[in-house]
Amino acid sequence: MDDSSVTRIQNNPAFTELVNTRKSFAWTLTILMLVIYFGYIALVAFAPSLIGVPIGGSVTWGLALGIAVILSAILLTGIYVWRANSSFDEMTRAIVATNASGARK
Amino acid sequence: MSRLVKSAFAVAALALAPLAANAADAIAPGVQQPTNWTAILMFVGFVLVTFGITFWAAKNTHSTKDFYAAGGGITGFQNGIAIAGDYMSAASFLGISALVYGSGYDGLIYSIGFLVGWPIIMFLMAEPLRNLGKFTFADVVSYRLQATPIRAMAASGTLVTVAFYLIAQMVGAGQLIELLFGLPYAYAVIGVGVLMIGYVTFGGMIATTWVQIIKACLLLFGATLISLLVLIQFGFDINAFIAKAIEVHPKHGAIMLPGAQVANPISAISLGMALMFGTAGLPHILMRFFTVKDAKEARKSVFWATTFIGYFYILTFIIGFGAIVLVSTNPAYLDAKGALLGGSNMPAIHLAHAVGGDAMKGFISAVAFATILAVVSGLTLSGASAVSHDLYASVFRRGQISDGSEVTVSRITTVVLGIFAIALGIAFQKVNVAFMVGLAFAVAASANFPVLLLSMLWRGLTTWGAFCGGFAGLISAVGLTILSPGIWVAIMGNPAGSAPFPYTSPAIFTIPLAFLVCYVVSLMDSSRGAAAERQAFDAQYVRSQTGIGAEGAAAH
Numbered sequence: 174m175d176d177s178s179v180t181r182i183q184n185n186p187a188f189t190e191l192v193n194t195r196k197s198f199a200w201t202l203t204i205l206m207l208v209i210y211f212g213y214i215a216l217v218a219f220a221p222s223l224i225g226v227p228i229g230g231s232v233t234w235g236l237a238l239g240i241a242v243i244l245s246a247i248l249l250t251g252i253y254v255w256r257a258n259s260s261f262d263e264m265t266r267a268i269v270a271t272n273a274s275g276a277r278k
Numbered sequence: 279m280s281r282l283v284k285s286a287f288a289v290a291a292l293a294l295a296p297l298a299a300n301a302a303d304a305i306a307p308g309v310q311q312p313t314n315w316t317a318i319l320m321f322v323g324f325v326l327v328t329f330g331i332t333f334w335a336a337k338n339t340h341s342t343k344d345f346y347a348a349g350g351g352i353t354g355f356q357n358g359i360a361i362a363g364d365y366m367s368a369a370s371f372l373g374i375s376a377l378v379y380g381s382g383y384d385g386l387i388y389s390i391g392f393l394v395g396w397p398i399i400m401f402l403m404a405e406p407l408r409n410l411g412k413f414t415f416a417d418v419v420s421y422r423l424q425a426t427p428i429r430a431m432a433a434s435g436t437l438v439t440v441a442f443y444l445i446a447q448m449v450g451a452g453q454l455i456e457l458l459f460g461l462p463y464a465y466a467v468i469g470v471g472v473l474m475i476g477y478v479t480f481g482g483m484i485a486t487t488w489v490q491i492i493k494a495c496l497l498l499f500g501a502t503l504i505s506l507l508v509l510i511q512f513g514f515d516i517n518a519f520i521a522k523a524i525e526v527h528p529k530h531g532a533i534m535l536p537g538a539q540v541a542n543p544i545s546a547i548s549l550g551m552a553l554m555f556g557t558a559g560l561p562h563i564l565m566r567f568f569t570v571k572d573a574k575e576a577r578k579s580v581f582w583a584t585t586f587i588g589y590f591y592i593l594t595f596i597i598g599f600g601a602i603v604l605v606s607t608n609p610a611y612l613d614a615k616g617a618l619l620g621g622s623n624m625p626a627i628h629l630a631h632a633v634g635g636d637a638m639k640g641f642i643s644a645v646a647f648a649t650i651l652a653v654v655s656g657l658t659l660s661g662a663s664a665v666s667h668d669l670y671a672s673v674f675r676r677g678q679i680s681d682g683s684e685v686t687v688s689r690i691t692t693v694v695l696g697i698f699a700i701a702l703g704i705a706f707q708k709v710n711v712a713f714m715v716g717l718a719f720a721v722a723a724s725a726n727f728p729v730l731l732l733s734m735l736w737r738g739l740t741t742w743g744a745f746c747g748g749f750a751g752l753i754s755a756v757g758l759t760i761l762s763p764g765i766w767v768a769i770m771g772n773p774a775g776s777a778p779f780p781y782t783s784p785a786i787f788t789i790p791l792a793f794l795v796c797y798v799v800s801l802m803d804s805s806r807g808a809a810a811e812r813q814a815f816d817a818q819y820v821r822s823q824t825g826i827g828a829e830g831a832a833a834h
Contacts, residue, residue, distance in 0.1 A: 179817045182824065192823055199401040206401075210394045214550050217387055218543035221536040224383065230517035231524060233534045239386040243588045246393050247581075250400045254581045257405075258574055265824050272826065 182272050191264040198256065202249050213242050313460035316640025317647075321459075324492070324648045325473065331488045335481035343829075345482035345685045346413035346663050347568040350830060352487055354575035358582025360487045361566050363494030364656050365392070365557075365583070366590050367447075368454060368649040371497065372623045374591065378598020379606070379625040382523075382533025385598055389591035391550050395557030396584040400577065403558060406734040406822035408567050408576040412829050414660075415564040415726065416668045419733040422814035423741040424807070425677075429668040431748040435725040436561040436664040438752060441702075442718040443560075444657050444695075448703025449714075451650040457620055458627065458643040464704055471700035474654045478662070478692045482685075483569060486655045493652040496645045498586065501593040504626070504642070507633035508600035523602040533602070545782035552785035556719035559726030562660035573825050594626075601625035604632045658699065662691040716783065717759050724751035724788035732796050734822060737815040740808040743800025751792030758784035 182188050216223060216238070224235030343349055352360070370392070378385030411418040416432035448467055455466035477485045512519040520534075527533050557563065567576050605611045611619055611628040618624050627646075631639040666688040671679045679687075706714075729748045732739045758779045759765060766777040800808070821827050 176817070178826070179820050182820045182826075183816060188820075188823070195823075203398060203401045206394060206397045210390070210554070211547070211550070213390065214387075214546055215543075217536045218546045225531065225535040231520035231534075232517060235383055235534060235536075236386070236520075239383075239390060240592065242390050243393055243591060246397050247585050247588045250397045250581050250584045253397075253400055254577045257577055262574060268824055269826055272824075 178272055182268060185268055185271060187264060187268050187271070191261065191268065194264075195257070195261055199253070202253055206246065206249055209242055209245050213238060314458060314640060314643060316636055317459055317643035320640050320644035321647050324496075324644060328477065328485070328489045328492065331492075332477050332481035332485040335484035335488065339480075339482045339484055340685075341681050342413065342667070342684045342688070344484065345688055346565070346659075346667065347829075348483040348487050350569065350571050352569040352575075354570055354578025355582050356487070356491055357566055357570050357575065357579035359494045359586060360490040360569075361563060361579055361583035362586035362590070363490035363497070363649075363652055364563055364566065365587050366494060366497055366649070367653050368450070368646040370590070371501065371594060371649070372454075372626050372646065374594045375598040375601065375626040375629075376623045378595055379601045380622065381537045382527070382529065382598075382602075383535055384537045386591075386595055387536060388553075389594065391553040392557070393584065393588055393591060395554040396580060396587065398554065399558045400580040400584070402731065403734065404567060404576045404580050405573045407564065407730075408570070408573045409822045409825045409828040410734065410818065411568055413565070413568055413667050414663050415561060415730055416664070416672075419729055419744060420672075421733070422811050422818045423733065423739070423744055424811075426673050427741055427745045429672050431745050432726070432729070433664040433668040433673075435559075435721065435729075435748060435752055436668070437661060438756070439559070439561055439718050439722045439726065440657050440661040440664070442714040442721070443562075444654065444661070444699050445702050445706050446714040446718070447650060447654050447657065448699050449706050451647075451654065452703055452707065454623075454650065455647060457624075458646060463707060467703040468700055470651055470654060471696050471703070473651055474658055474699075475693055475696035477651075477655045478659050478696075479689045482688075483565075483659060486652075486659050487566075487569060489648075489655060490652045493645065493648045494586070497649060498590060500630070500638075500642050500645050501590060501597065504600070504630055504633055504638070505593045505596040508596060508604065508629070511604075511633075519599065519603070523599045526607050527602050542781070544786065548781055548783040548786035551789060552716075552719045552723050552783040554723075555727045555785065555789060556723035559722035559730065560718075561664065561722075561726065562656040564726075564730075565656075565660050565663065568829070571830060572828065597626050597629055600633075601629040605629050608632060654699070658692055658695050661695050662688050665691045665695075716764065717756065720755040720759055720784055720788065721752060723785050724755040724792050725749075726751075728789060728792040728796060732793070737812055737819075738800050739796060740800045740803040740805075740811050742803050742808070743796045743798075746799040747792045747794075747796030750795040751788055754788040754791055755784050758788060 224233065224238075226234045228234055228237055338349070339345055341349075370389075374385050374389055377388065407415070407418055410421050414432070414436070416429045416436070419432055420428040448470065451470045452463040452467040455461055455469070456463045459466070461469070477489055481488075509516075509519065512522070524530055524533060566579070570576050570579055605618070605625055605628045611624075611632070613619055618628065620627070627639060627642055630642040634641075666684060670687050670691075671677065671684045725748050728751060729739075729744045732747075733744060761777060761779040762781065762784065763774075763777040764782070766772050766779075767774050
């Protein structure tokens with residue numbers, strides 16, 4: 174990619190918007206995942222007795238929380254893919270198209 | 279304390295190595311089983327099918343892009359299964375279900391640790407990695423930095439990670455096959471080595487990926503079937519199932535609580551960090567991102583990988599509890615002292631027999647062997663790419679090499695690495711493989727991950743910052759592991775409690791250290807080259823965000 178396209182893309186407000194939206198979205202999800210996981214580990218490390226409290230019958234909070242952490246990992250990646258493959262990709266296509274037409278001028 | 283730390287370490291590694299400490303201990307006394315013909319026939323079937331695929335793949339493997347990245351023609355879904363396959367080693371299956379069988383809830387804690395690295399890879403790394411890279415993660419780090427020092431550093435990180443992981447896999451393979459098939463250890467190691475050389479040399483990444491996909495499907499199918507057959511016996515009543523397990527397990531209600539494995543908070547968190555961030559620095563996993571055609575497919579692959587891995591870990595939990603109920607209560611699977619026949623890693627195999635007879639046991643044994651073979655192939659390919667692509671083609675020949683001769687060099691490297699792996703597997707037969715895997719994860723998390731992440735996200739990173747930070751992570755991770763009880767006490771024979779570094783995993787210290795060294799050295803670097811590298815970040819950033827100029831799929 175030549176320098177002029179780099180500058181052109183960087184000066185394109187759509188690019189700034191894409192980068193900022195995606196960055197804040199990705200970091201929000203990252204922090205959410207870190208809080209969920211290390212929160213769970215902290216519970217295991219510092220309050221292990223809570224893990225064994227039954228919810229109903231033999232199923233415990235620990236079991237439910239553990240499964241919930243697994244499902245949240247799948248869910249968060251799913252949310253990211255869904256948004257990235259629709260809106261982020263669309264924004265990217267628009268930027269690439271603008272750049273290509275800008276290069277021809 | 280040291281026993282506790284040791285067992286915690288062992289358990290962590292267990293999930294990723296095909297076999298680990300407690301299994302190695304249990305298997306070592308030579309409990310070779312009678313030759314299992316069902317398993318051998320099924321495995322021969324697997325080998326024939328996969329060699330058919332290798333033959334087809336070989337006809338389509340001409341360029342470096344075919345060899346390292348399957349021509350970029352793998353779909354996101356296929357790649358997701360292959361990544362899951364790389365991750366679901368025989369140990370995840372045998373090791374975690376064995377851990378659940380022995381300690382209950384601890385097994386779930388560890389499986390979660392192995393899973394949560396994936397969302398992080400997705401949010402921060404998958405996309406720029408795919409947009410910037412070609413064949414190896416060194417391509418990404420050296421995108422705007424000086425090729426020679428950076429590729430030398432990245433190749434060191436790759437080769438150290440791969441070597442430790444490979445030793446663990448080969449030793450584990452030998453022990454597991456000796457146990458499951460009744461073949462002598464050396465034959466088993468040589469068999470795995472020769473088959474793996476065959477797949478990788480002829481079929482490159484195309485064959486390696488398809489072997490991984492087939493194996494992952496077989497493993498998911500087998501684990502699902504066993505779980506269903508277990509749950510059917512309880513009419514899918516989870517409460518009754520768990521109540522029965524609590525009733526028959528010698529620890530009773532304690533199997534629903536965190537046990538000794540995670541009793542020390544610092545070790546628990548450090549281990550969690552090594553698992554989470556190590557995943558994001560494993561070279562054979564990172565390499566898979568270059569087999570898909572674009573960032574969109576890369577994202578899909580992470581989603582499918584996370585889904586399959588998460589699903590698989592839930593199954594291993596059911597299998598572990600199923601074995602508590604159906605295997606521990608059946609004298610046919612126990613020796614005179616009440617211990618499991620064949621060693622502590624056997625619950626899943628015995629459970630397969632308990633719910634599905636000899637055919638099911640043979641099938642699961644064959645899948646376990648196939649699993650090792652597939653993981654070893656992926657590892658060797660990534661080691662070969664570090665040598666041929668990063669060191670030989672880029673550093674030694676400075677990129678002045680034809681595509682065809684680079685593939686030839688890769689093939690030669692694969693054969694050499696394969697022979698090396700066989701020799702290491704035989705030489706390290708007695709070593710505790712758990713520490714090898716622990717070391718591989720700690721190195722990946724401390725040497726590869728920080729440099730890779732910063733190179734993509736931080737403008738200020740310079741060649742010397744990355745070089746020093748990468749080596750700081752590599753050396754400190756290896757050094758502190760040697761000083762930890764796992765090696766200092768258990769292998770080097772120093773008295774218990776004398777280890778200078780008291781924790782299970784060094785990651786809580788070495789990951790921040792690597793980041794800090796990258797940061798400080800980069801800041802202090804006021805050379806003209808460093809200024810140019812910071813300037814080049816703009817172009818790199820635009821490409822990483824938009825994919826303009828990124829590698830596409832091969833033309834054929």
